[in-house]
Every structure is written in structure tokens, then in C-alpha cells.
Amino acid sequence: MIYAIIILGALGLIYGLGLAFASKKFHVEVDPKIEAIIEVLPSANCGACGYPGCAGYAEAIVMNDEELNKCAPGGAAVVGEIAKIMDKEATAADRKVAVIKCQSGGANNTFFRYEYQGVTTCKAAVIVNNGPNLCAYGCVFQNDCIAACKFDAISLDENGMRIVDKEKCTGCGACVKACPRNLIELASEKKRVHILCSSHDKGADSRKACGNKTACIGCGICVKKCPKDAIELQNNLAVLNYDLCIMCGICADACPTGAIIDPLKEARALRKAEAKKKADAAIAAKAAAEKGSAPEGE
Amino acid sequence: MGLKTFPGGVHSHDNKEYSRQAEIIAMPLPGKVYVHLSQHIGAPAKAIVKPGDEVLAGQKIAEAGGFVSIPMHAPISGKVTKIGSYPHPAGTTGTAIEITGDGEDKWVELIDDAKYNCLSTDEMKKRIAEAGICGMGGAGFPTHVKLSPPADKPIDTVILNGVECEPYLTADYRLMLEQPEAILEGLRLLMKIVGAKQGIIGIEANKPDCIKLLRKATAGDKTIRIDALKLKYPQGAEKQLIYACTRRKVPNKGGLPMAVGVVVQNVGTAIAVYEAIRYQKPLVERVITVSGKIVKTPRNIKARIGTMYSELLDFCEGTTEDIYKIISGGPMMGFAISNLDTPMVKGSSGLLLFNKKEAAKDAEHTCLRCGACVEVCPMNLAPSLIVNNAKYQDWGLVEKYGVMDCMKCGSCAFICPAQIKLIQWIDIGKLEVGKRMRSRSQVGKA
Numbered sequence: 001m002i003y004a005i006i007i008l009g010a011l012g013l014i015y016g017l018g019l020a021f022a023s024k025k026f027h028v029e030v031d032p033k034i035e036a037i038i039e040v041l042p043s044a045n046c047g048a049c050g051y052p053g054c055a056g057y058a059e060a061i062v063m064n065d066e067e068l069n070k071c072a073p074g075g076a077a078v079v080g081e082i083a084k085i086m087d088k089e090a091t092a093a094d095r096k097v098a099v100i101k102c103q104s105g106g107a108n109n110t111f112f113r114y115e116y117q118g119v120t121t122c123k124a125a126v127i128v129n130n131g132p133n134l135c136a137y138g139c140v141f142q143n144d145c146i147a148a149c150k151f152d153a154i155s156l157d158e159n160g161m162r163i164v165d166k167e168k169c170t171g172c173g174a175c176v177k178a179c180p181r182n183l184i185e186l187a188s189e190k191k192r193v194h195i196l197c198s199s200h201d202k203g204a205d206s207r208k209a210c211g212n213k214t215a216c217i218g219c220g221i222c223v224k225k226c227p228k229d230a231i232e233l234q235n236n237l238a239v240l241n242y243d244l245c246i247m248c249g250i251c252a253d254a255c256p257t258g259a260i261i262d263p264l265k266e267a268r269a270l271r272k273a274e275a276k277k278k279a280d281a282a283i284a285a286k287a288a289a290e291k292g293s294a295p296e297g298e
Numbered sequence: 299m300g301l302k303t304f305p306g307g308v309h310s311h312d313n314k315e316y317s318r319q320a321e322i323i324a325m326p327l328p329g330k331v332y333v334h335l336s337q338h339i340g341a342p343a344k345a346i347v348k349p350g351d352e353v354l355a356g357q358k359i360a361e362a363g364g365f366v367s368i369p370m371h372a373p374i375s376g377k378v379t380k381i382g383s384y385p386h387p388a389g390t391t392g393t394a395i396e397i398t399g400d401g402e403d404k405w406v407e408l409i410d411d412a413k414y415n416c417l418s419t420d421e422m423k424k425r426i427a428e429a430g431i432c433g434m435g436g437a438g439f440p441t442h443v444k445l446s447p448p449a450d451k452p453i454d455t456v457i458l459n460g461v462e463c464e465p466y467l468t469a470d471y472r473l474m475l476e477q478p479e480a481i482l483e484g485l486r487l488l489m490k491i492v493g494a495k496q497g498i499i500g501i502e503a504n505k506p507d508c509i510k511l512l513r514k515a516t517a518g519d520k521t522i523r524i525d526a527l528k529l530k531y532p533q534g535a536e537k538q539l540i541y542a543c544t545r546r547k548v549p550n551k552g553g554l555p556m557a558v559g560v561v562v563q564n565v566g567t568a569i570a571v572y573e574a575i576r577y578q579k580p581l582v583e584r585v586i587t588v589s590g591k592i593v594k595t596p597r598n599i600k601a602r603i604g605t606m607y608s609e610l611l612d613f614c615e616g617t618t619e620d621i622y623k624i625i626s627g628g629p630m631m632g633f634a635i636s637n638l639d640t641p642m643v644k645g646s647s648g649l650l651l652f653n654k655k656e657a658a659k660d661a662e663h664t665c666l667r668c669g670a671c672v673e674v675c676p677m678n679l680a681p682s683l684i685v686n687n688a689k690y691q692d693w694g695l696v697e698k699y700g701v702m703d704c705m706k707c708g709s710c711a712f713i714c715p716a717q718i719k720l721i722q723w724i725d726i727g728k729l730e731v732g733k734r735m736r737s738r739s740q741v742g743k744a
Contacts, residue, residue, distance in 0.1 A: 119719045120662075129636055
């Protein structure tokens with residue numbers, strides 16, 4: 001008993017001294033800045049910065065002078081903190097959010113060619129007979145994007161549509177990669193006008209295929225009306241260049257199918273209607289005044 | 299003596315009773331046919347006619363798009379009315395030539411070459427290539443390519459596949475019963491072309507009448523053997539058939555039957571080869587089984603390539619119940635299609651219709667790790683490992699466990715007690731691993 005205690009105690013002492021010596025002798029200098037930055041980063045390990053996890057990005061900032069504004073989930077606050085640690089000037093990148101470019105969703109507003117019974121992922125659904133829905137470009141409703149989102153930002157609304165919560169979305173782009181139909185694009189959160197259709201079918205076909213009746217039919221009216229030439233037709237589909245878009249909403253007003261959305265469209269229409277009413281009233285009043293004054297002139 | 303077979307596989311009810319007794323019956327000429335340019339493995343054919351052209355039956359309307367490709371011929375006489383996009387029985391859409399028939403069935407001149415047995419092998423191969431023959435068992439590999447192995451791979455055995463292990467299908471069965479002479483003549487020609495000394499016809503034990511008939515017909519011929527094989531799926535898969543008949547193992551990782559000195563052809567292909575060499579008749583018709591519990595009169599129909607499935611079903615007097623699922627090919631390896639207005643192709647062996655009860659499927663459950671799929675896999679893979687790694691998107695492991703060796707026979711999905719749709723997961727795995735392999739080879743080249 002006593003020998004066991006002595007032997008184990010001696011062994012423990014020898015190894016302890018060895019380890020203490022090794023840790024002094026072979027000490028690796030880690031830049032404290034890296035650890036400070038790891039502390040600041042949101043540790044979502046989403047990969048939006050292009051590095052394997054937050055630690056990888058922190059190392060790249062310190063060692064390779066990587067730009068400071070690459071953390072999408074962190075946003076402006078984190079950029080500020082990192083700038084403080086690195087003692088550099090930095091401005092936050094424009095915050096981007098996911099936009100799902102298909103307005104169809106769920107069984108209510110989609111036409112199906114057949115009932116899908118297979119594996120419940122989008123990737124699997126699109127390889128069976130080119131997907132169950134009539135539109136060969138639309139959403140197939142197996143929710144790969146929802147599963148891919150680490151921030152719980154994509155959800156289903158009451159109509160079965162996939163909607164992006166702009167507050168929760170960090171623009172990491174995981175859903176963009178997950179969607180086998182390439183329906184999701186990242187756009188600046190400030191952008192308001194979007195073309196929500198991805199169908200390259202010819203106009204008549206895409207109109208027939210869309211259960212929501214909001215397909216882009218490639219008519220080109222928006223291309224003609226856009227004052228900034230921000231829209232172009234690519235293979236029967238209007239594509240918006242967000243860099244040029246000034247969000248005037250003219251395209252959304254002109255779109256015959258409602259493929260282009262602008263949340264202010266209705267308010268603008270209302271305003272226009274009111275203005276028209278006023279103008280009409282003014283004209284009527286003027287006419288009445290003229291009529292009224294006419295006898296006087298006689 | 300025990301019946302020959304291979305390790306693994308599943309026993310399912312063969313459901314052949316619906317159409318077993320139905321003699322092959324030629325269908326009246328369809329009003330319109332739609333000839334797909336891609337009916338085979340390899341480069342699509344190139345159309346050489348344009349809308350408005352008058353064509354005779356058997357006239358070439360599209361030429362081969364390369365060596366691994368076949369030409370297409372007009373199945374009926376009439377006028378080319380459109381070249382457009384039509385649904386393909388593989389579940390996709392593809393370019394097809396629409397021919398509106400004149401109802402007269404005027405053929406190009408077919409010569410009965412009495413000395414067809416004395417032709418050189420090159421001439422025979424040329425006639426096969428010109429006739430546009432591809433494997434008629436389902437996969438559709440161009441036959442002349444299969445018959446042209448490199449010089450360092452001598453072929454000593456030709457196996458004719460009369461197994462027809464897919465449930466429901468009886469087209470090959472009826473062919474063997476009704477045209478045994480043409481099949482044997484085709485086999486002898488195939489043996490001559492590749493210089494094989496031995497010919498084997500493999501037939502599953504559920505067709506005893508075929509085995510008896512063919513054994514009688516080859517009684518004096520020492521070079522041809524009829525093998526009775528155990529009733530088991532997938533007995534008719536190429537590698538499993540070779541193993542059962544010759545005990546030779548085709549290597550995994552992309553090995554071909556020629557590596558063990560064997561060429562396998564379907565019995566239907568043998569008849570097409572015989573007709574192509576003797577009469578120079580192109581492949582414009584084939585026998586297809588239309589079957590299912592709900593089909594009023596299940597039939598084995600000799601129909602022109604490009605006939606719409608809907609017309610075939612009309613010829614079988616339609617169905618007794620609402621159609622819930624349509625399968626082009628056999629129930630195990632065929633494709634579910636969404637539209638009966640799909641034209642048949644050279645590889646279409648069956649059209650099966652099911653009602654809602656027959657096609658019902660349960661939801662997937664978690665893998666029980668029971669190992670049933672490993673036991674039945676005829677390729678000695680571990681399907682559960684492939685699928686579980688595909689679920690977690692670990693494509694490296696999916697590749698390591700041999701997803702590319704899988705022939706998608708469906709035995710694992712058939713046996714799985716947890717109703718896991720293994721084949722669909724494997725399909726996803728094949729796509730992703732294929733992408734990785736391609737990008738790797740591109741990196742290698744650069």
C-alpha cells in the first residue's frame with residue numbers, strides 16, 4: 001500500500017516536471033490577437049467568409065492581412081470590434097440577405113405532373129423525372145434550404161411558401177448552395193425590387209406551368225421601361241443587375257404577370273390613384289368654373 | 299442437379315401470369331410515330347431528314363453520331379411532320395422525329411441474302427451497325443460496339459440472355475417460344491462474329507417450356523448449351539448471368555464482360571441481328587409486354603418503335619381501374635413516367651400499370667442495421683453504408699464503398715424492412731461522385 005503511493009507519487013512528480021519543462025521549452029507563440037478575434041466572431045462556423053470556420057478566418061486576418069469585413073453573420077458590430085483589435089480602419093460590407101426567386105410554393109399554387117413519393121430532399125426530387133412540378137425551374141418543396149440554414153431564417157408561411165426572415169438571415173449563402181434549382185440569390189438587404197422567377201421556358205410555356213401565375217414570360221417590357229438599363233433578358237428570363245437598380249419600381253408597375261415585386265407598389269398605385277382623383281377633380285372643377293363663367297362671358 | 303445461380307439476390311413473386319399465355323400479336327400501324335434520336339447509350343443520332351420529307355418504312359432518317367452510337371430508321375412509311383421535343387421513357391425529354399403515316403406501310407426493298415452465312419465478319423458487323431441495333435434488354439448499348447472487342451481480349455463464349463428476371467415481363471419468354479430458330483441462328487452468327495467456340499442461352503427455371511424447346515432444337519449441336527438458372531432476381535444482370543453460366547467473375551470498378559472472354563446479348567437482340575444480317579432489315583419494331591393487374595387484356599405486342607404508350611394501352615383495351623403509377627420497363631429497374639403520351643424506344647421491354655393500392659409506399663424509417671441489404675446485394679456492396687454516408691453528404695466515403703459499382707438492381711430497396719429508398723439515395727451518390735470524378739480528371743489533365 002505504502003509502496004504504491006510512493007511509486008505513483010514519484011511517477012506523477014517526474015512526469016509533471018517533464019511536462020512543465022516541455023511547455024516552457026517548446027512554447028508556441030500564439031498571437032493573442034487571434035484569440036481575441038475568435039472571441040469576437042459569432043462562432044457559427046458557417047463558412048460565409050470562405051475559411052474553414054471562425055478560427056480559420058481569425059488566423060487569416062492576423063497572419064495574411066485578410067479583409068476585416070468578411071464575416072456575414074457578425075455584421076457591422078463585429079467588423080468594428082475586429083478593427084479595434086487590429087487597430088485598423090474598416091467599414092462593414094453591405095449586408096446581404098437571401099432572395100428566393102420563385103413565388104410558387106406548397107400544393108395550393110403549384111401544378112404537379114405526378115405525386116412524388118421518394119426521398120424527401122430537393123436534391124432527390126429533381127432527379128426523378130425532372131421534378132414533380134410542371135415548371136421545370138420552380139421550387140420542389142422538400143425544404144433543403146430550410147435544413148441548410150443554421151440561423152433559422154427560412155420558414156414556411158401559411159400558404160406553404162418559403163420566406164426569408166431578413167433580420168435573421170446573415171447572408172452566409174448556405175441555402176444558395178443547397179438549392180438544386182439555383183433559385184436563391186444573395187442581394188443587399190436595402191434592395192426592395194426583385195424579379196421572383198427563374199423560368200427559362202418560353203413565355204407561353206412558363207405561363208402555363210406556373211401555378212402561382214407569376215411567371216416571367218420574357219416579354220421584355222421591364223427591359224424597355226428601366227431607366228437605368230439594369231434589366232436584361234437572358235434566355236426568356238428577365239435578370240436584374242442589383243448594382244444598377246435604383247429601386248424606382250417602374251418595372252414592377254409595368255410587369256404584366258407580377259413576376260417583379262416591389263413592396264411599395266401598392267402604396268404607389270394608391271398614391272397615383274389619389275393624385276389622379278385630385279387631378280380629375282381639379283379638371284372637373286375647372287370645367288365647372290369655365291361652364292359657370294361662360295354665361296358671364298356672354 | 300442444382301440450378302445454377304449467383305450469390306445474393308432476392309426472391310419476388312414473378313407476376314408473369316398476366317401475360318404469359320398471350321401470344322405475340324402485331325399491333326395495327328399507328329397513325330403517328332415519334333422516333334427519339336437518343337434511344338441508346340452513347341452519342342445521340344443526327345437527323346438527316348427534315349419536316350416535309352416523304353419516307354419509306356426502314357429508310358434511314360438519322361445517322362449515327364459517332365462510333366458508340368446507332369442510326370435510326372423510319373418505322374412506318376409517311377411524311378416527316380415535325381422534329382421537336384417529346385417525353386422520353388427514361389423520364390426526361392429529348393428530341394424526336396415525328397412521322398405521320400400514310401397507312402400503306404411501304405417498305406424499302408429487303409433482299410433475302412441466301413449466302414448470309416458466308417459473309418465476312420466485318421461485313422456482318424457493318425450490317426448490324428447499319429441496322430441501328432442496340433441491346434434490347436433495357437440499357438441499350440450499341441450492339442456492334444459490344445461485338446468489337448480489342449484484339450488483346452479474345453472472346454470464347456457468347457451468352458444469350460433469356461432470363462427475363464424482371465417480374466411481369468414476358469416478351470423474351472414469348473420470343474423464345476415462338477421464334478427459337480431465329481434466336482439460334484442469331485446466336486450462331488454472333489459466335490461467328492466474335493470467334494467464340496461456345497454459345498450459352500441462360501433461361502430462368504420458371505420457363506421450363508422454353509428450356510425444353512431450345513434443348514430439343516439444339517440436340518445435335520455440341521457448341522450450344524442451354525442453362526437452366528435458379529429463379530432469383532437479378533439473375534438476368536450481365537455479371538450475375540456470366541457468373542452463373544461460366545463461374546467467371548467480371549472484375550468490379552468498371553470491369554467489362556470482355557475481360558473474362560464473354561459477350562452477353564439479349565435474345566431479342568439475337569433475332570434483330572439475324573434479321574439485320576440476312577435481310578439487312580433495320581431495327582424498327584420490337585416486342586413489348588403491356589401488363590399489370592388493372593390492364594384489361596395484358597398482351598405481348600409487336601409494335602413499331604416510336605409508338606405512343608397510350609396507343610399500346612388502347613390496344614390492350616385500357617384499364618379496369620384508375621391508373622396511379624406507370625412504369626416503362628420492368629418494375630425493378632424500369633422508370634416511373636408521368637405521362638402515357640411517351641413514345642416507346644428500342645430498349646422498351648414493358649409498360650406496366652398499377653393502381654393506387656399496388657403503388658402505395660410507406661415513409662422512410664431509420665436504418666435498423668439489420669444487414670438485409672448487404673446479404674442480398676449481388677455486387678457484394680454494403681448498400682446501407684453507401685446510403686447512410688450519402689445522407690450525411692460524405693461523398694468521399696460514398697465513393698470508397700463502391701457506389702459506382704452499383705447497377706441499381708433494386709434488391710436492397712426491395713428487401714429493406716425500414717422502407718428506405720436506397721436506390722434514390724444511391725442515385726444522388728452516383729451523381730455527386732460522378733461530378734467529383736470528372737473534376738478530378740480535369741485537374742489531372744491540367
